[in-house]
Amino acid sequence: MAEFPTFTVHLECSSTGARYPADELHGLSDAGKPLLVRYDLNAIRRAVTRETFAGRAGGFWKYREFLPVRKNADVVSLGEVMTPIIELPALARRAGAQHLAVKDEGRLPTGSFKARGLALAVAMAKAFGVRRMAMPTNGNAGAALAAYATRAGIESDVFCPADTPEINVREIDLAGGRVTLVDGLINDCGRLVAEGRERMGWFDVSTLKEPYRIEGKKTMGFELAEQLDWKLPDAIFYPTGGGTGLIGMWKAFDELEAAGLIGSSRPRMVAVQATGCAPIVRAWQQGADHAEPWQNAHTIAAGIRVPGAIGDFLILRALRESGGFAIAVNDSEINEGLVEVARTEGFLLCPEGAATYAAWRAALAEGRVGPHENVLLFNCASGLKYPLPKGDAHL
Numbered sequence: 001m002a003e004f005p006t007f008t009v010h011l012e013c014s015s016t017g018a019r020y021p022a023d024e025l026h027g028l029s030d031a032g033k034p035l036l037v038r039y040d041l042n043a044i045r046r047a048v049t050r051e052t053f054a055g056r057a058g059g060f061w062k063y064r065e066f067l068p069v070r071k072n073a074d075v076v077s078l079g080e081v082m083t084p085i086i087e088l089p090a091l092a093r094r095a096g097a098q099h100l101a102v103k104d105e106g107r108l109p110t111g112s113f114k115a116r117g118l119a120l121a122v123a124m125a126k127a128f129g130v131r132r133m134a135m136p137t138n139g140n141a142g143a144a145l146a147a148y149a150t151r152a153g154i155e156s157d158v159f160c161p162a163d164t165p166e167i168n169v170r171e172i173d174l175a176g177g178r179v180t181l182v183d184g185l186i187n188d189c190g191r192l193v194a195e196g197r198e199r200m201g202w203f204d205v206s207t208l209k210e211p212y213r214i215e216g217k218k219t220m221g222f223e224l225a226e227q228l229d230w231k232l233p234d235a236i237f238y239p240t241g242g243g244t245g246l247i248g249m250w251k252a253f254d255e256l257e258a259a260g261l262i263g264s265s266r267p268r269m270v271a272v273q274a275t276g277c278a279p280i281v282r283a284w285q286q287g288a289d290h291a292e293p294w295q296n297a298h299t300i301a302a303g304i305r306v307p308g309a310i311g312d313f314l315i316l317r318a319l320r321e322s323g324g325f326a327i328a329v330n331d332s333e334i335n336e337g338l339v340e341v342a343r344t345e346g347f348l349l350c351p352e353g354a355a356t357y358a359a360w361r362a363a364l365a366e367g368r369v370g371p372h373e374n375v376l377l378f379n380c381a382s383g384l385k386y387p388l389p390k391g392d393a394h395l
């Protein structure tokens with residue numbers, strides 16, 4: 001296959017704006033903040049049209065002009081697909097709303113949207129000749145890292161909280177990742193990775209501590225724009241842990257506009273968390289720019305059990321700029337939502353996805369979203385990767 005033209009110009013500190021060269025391996029900026037990849041968007045504008053993407057296959061790799069991978073040989077693939085947007089008409093009707101849909105990320109390799117970010121991080125690691133990668137994870141990201149790293153011939157070390165669902169731990173192990181169970185939460189795992197980085201020669205791929213996972217996650221924004229005929233929804237409900245997907249989509253919309261593919265209207269971005277771990281919701285309610293770490297974090301929605309996010313200020317900024325908000329739901333509401341959606345629409349959400357449904361119901365009841373708004377929920381993993389709750393009948 002012919003090489004794609006590439007448009008990366010530099011990396012930029014998300015806090016200070018300081019610039020860094022693109023073609024070197026990077027972690028955080030000198031200010032200790034996430035780095036963002038910047039492209040020559042005027043040149044992309046001249047190179048692509050909406051039609052450019054219509055005939056392309058290859059899942060998220062088809063947006064290569066907007067991605068930092070320069071050579072086809074560095075692409076690492078396990079058969080990525082464009083994830084479907086599934087209408088939930090019966091539930092919309094029941095709630096008195098016109099329209100509700102969910103983007104189902106559970107169809108990706110390793111059964112979650114973590115495939116997007118880790119495919120990109122591993123591809124860039126491959127391009128830079130990295131031999132060993134490491135990360136803290138609540139499960140899904142570790143599985144994606146292990147799978148893509150093994151595919152690329154790179155070693156992976158994965159640190160999970162000891163109560164991570166067993167299916168995730170086994171999946172990581174089977175895919176060739178070296179798993180360490182840690183008596184603590186994801187931030188304790190992150191500390192172990194940071195401490196071992198020098199000694200072990202790891203490329204640390206913790207959420208937003210390197211610049212490439214977000215580039216993969218942002219493809220959710222490209223994909224949904226293309227799927228919706230380049231008209232974005234009114235609101236996006238996103239299950240927010242580290243927030244990479246939310247920040248990534250917000251970045252994607254700006255890039256799409258600069259490249260002439262969409263106009264200036266934007267969805268309201270809604271960050272959904274669990275009441276047992278809601279640092280972003282608390283910061284939002286306080287009008288703060290940063291979120292204080294959450295103590296004693298707990299929720300059945302493991303993927304959003306993130307007590308402190310390094311990209312907190314970027315999440316809060318996207319909520320503010322988009323006119324969105326942050327909202328928390330409790331574990332019973334998550335379970336009830338999961339059962340209700342499965343029973344009504346035949347669609348099995350993961351707990352984090354069910355949190356977005358429960359949050360939408362609550363926001364609708366409180367008038368924070370209107371019944372005419374075109375809302376898109378995110379189901380970021382296959383419901384089959386989790387212990388299943390019992391419904392209230394047929395068992």
Ligand SMILES: Cc1ncc(COP(=O)(O)O)c(C=O)c1O
Nearest residue numbers: 241242243244245303352380381
């Ligand atoms: C299923 C699921 N949903 C949501 C999230 C949160 O994603 P983000 O880090 O982009 O906020 C995760 C992260 O582990 C997850 O596994």
